[in-house]
Amino acid sequence: MPELRATTLVDAPLRTVAAALLDARLLARSIRGLGVRIGSAGPVLHVGAELAGAVGPVTGTLLVTRADTTGVAAELVGGPLPRFVLVTDLLHTGGGTMVVDSVEWTSPGGPFGRLADVVVGRGLALKVLQARAQAVSERSRLLADAKVVVGAAIVRDGLLLAQRRGYPAEVAGGWELPGGRVEPGESDHAAVVRECEEELGVAVVPGDQLGPDVPLGGDHLLRVFRAELARGEPRASDHPEVRWVGASELDGLDWLPADRVLLPALHDLLAPPA
Numbered sequence: 051m052p053e054l055r056a057t058t059l060v061d062a063p064l065r066t067v068a069a070a071l072l073d074a075r076l077l078a079r080s081i082r083g084l085g086v087r088i089g090s091a092g093p094v095l096h097v098g099a100e101l102a103g104a105v106g107p108v109t110g111t112l113l114v115t116r117a118d119t120t121g122v123a124a125e126l127v128g129g130p131l132p133r134f135v136l137v138t139d140l141l142h143t144g145g146g147t148m149v150v151d152s153v154e155w156t157s158p159g160g161p162f163g164r165l166a167d168v169v170v171g172r173g174l175a176l177k178v179l180q181a182r183a184q185a186v187s188e189r190s191r192l193l194a195d196a197k198v199v200v201g202a203a204i205v206r207d208g209l210l211l212a213q214r215r216g217y218p219a220e221v222a223g224g225w226e227l228p229g230g231r232v233e234p235g236e237s238d239h240a241a242v243v244r245e246c247e248e249e250l251g252v253a254v255v256p257g258d259q260l261g262p263d264v265p266l267g268g269d270h271l272l273r274v275f276r277a278e279l280a281r282g283e284p285r286a287s288d289h290p291e292v293r294w295v296g297a298s299e300l301d302g303l304d305w306l307p308a309d310r311v312l313l314p315a316l317h318d319l320l321a322p323p324a
């Protein structure tokens with residue numbers, strides 16, 4: 051398959067650029083140059099998400115195959131549209147984050163196909179790469195100043211503690227991880243400890259970050275940490291329900307969109323890969 055690649059240096063930490071890439075509007079903006087419109091993209095990309103793509107009246111599906119701390123990948127599959135794959139890899143450098151974008155597409159084959167690749171395919175691919183570089187830089191700059199909402203991934207006996215939200219209306223009923231906004235001057239870990247005490251009445255010891263930073267609407271992003279339950283039995287106080295969930299129940303829960311991005315990392319936490 052023909053392939054084009056471009057590299058951009060973005061002046062932001064890797065985790066900020068990784069978060070920017072998860073914004074579904076960024077993907078939509080990147081491939082607009084192909085004439086592909088994405089419908090119902092949802093707010094954030096997660097592995098397995100199938101976004102409806104269309105070129106004029108012709109429709110296909112854009113399948114997200116990777117969305118984590120190393121970058122994202124999505125491919126246009128199904129329908130009569132030609133196969134198209136967009137992969138973005140991230141590399142940490144001393145001077146910022148190196149963003150390596152590549153696009154691959156199916157060639158119609160034969161001498162006319164090769165001509166079409168040179169005349170049309172490459173031009174469109176370059177448009178995508180240019181639009182993407184600009185969109186990634188702009189979104190990363192905005193997210194660099196984002197306020198953080200922390201979440202706690204607490205595991206006991208192979209089960210993860212999930213919490214069902216009671217408010218506000220737009221997220222009520224959805225499942226999330228215990229946590230909340232980091233207050234001015236507070237560290238992320240201190241916020242995890244405070245929120246778990248306030249919401250669940252327990253003491254926790256926060257550990258490493260789990261999965262990528264996930265952009266929330268507006269100027270917030272979600273950052274989740276592993277946490278050990280040190281004292282107390284979690285009980286719902288702020289929200290209507292807490293539940294211990296096993297690996298087999300994880301995918302079936304009605305998670306908030308941002309938390310859905312973290313499902314592969316939560317699966318690894320419950321059943322670490324061999």
Ligand SMILES: Nc1nc2c([nH]c(=O)n2[C@H]2C[C@H](O)[C@@H](COP(=O)(O)OP(=O)(O)OP(=O)(O)O)O2)c(=O)[nH]1
Nearest residue numbers: 199201221226227228229230231266272306308309
């Ligand atoms: N705590 C938490 N919030 C999440 C998660 N996923 C997600 O989208 N959010 C959103 C829901 C809310 O809009 C926002 C966090 O608000 P919050 O209400 O928990 O924060 P808070 O405790 O500091 O605020 P408040 O109760 O005083 O209003 O982040 C998650 O896993 N945990």
